Amino acid sequence: MILGLGLDVVEVARIQRILAGPPARAERFLARVFAPSERAYCDARQDRATRYAARFAAKEAAVKALGTPEGVRWLDLVVERGSGAPSLALDGLAADAARRLGVARVHLTLTHDAGVAVAAVILEGTGP
Structure with missing residues (x-):
């Protein structure tokens, strides 16, 4: 059963402006939002x-799929890249929210084209 669905679109130029801006500001953003493995x-x-835009979109989509739980940090959501498709690891309050919803699997898809990055997250499980 589908328990949650989240979709998000991020303009790559928005992330590019942050990365090209003052180094201290860029570093603060990257450290606050992305895990060392993502970076x-x-x-x-x-x-x-x-790549950063796609991962940011994935985190936004995941929060939407979870029902926008309070207190979830960006670092509680980590896009992992094994040998195949990307996956999403949940930690902290994001993992707690998923457990409360009865989530058994998290599906993630990412794409980017024409200056935008898009992510969709589907939460699957039996429910609470």
């Missing part, structure tokens, strides 16, 4: 702003 992945790519 390592994005920073190793030529299109890093696009």
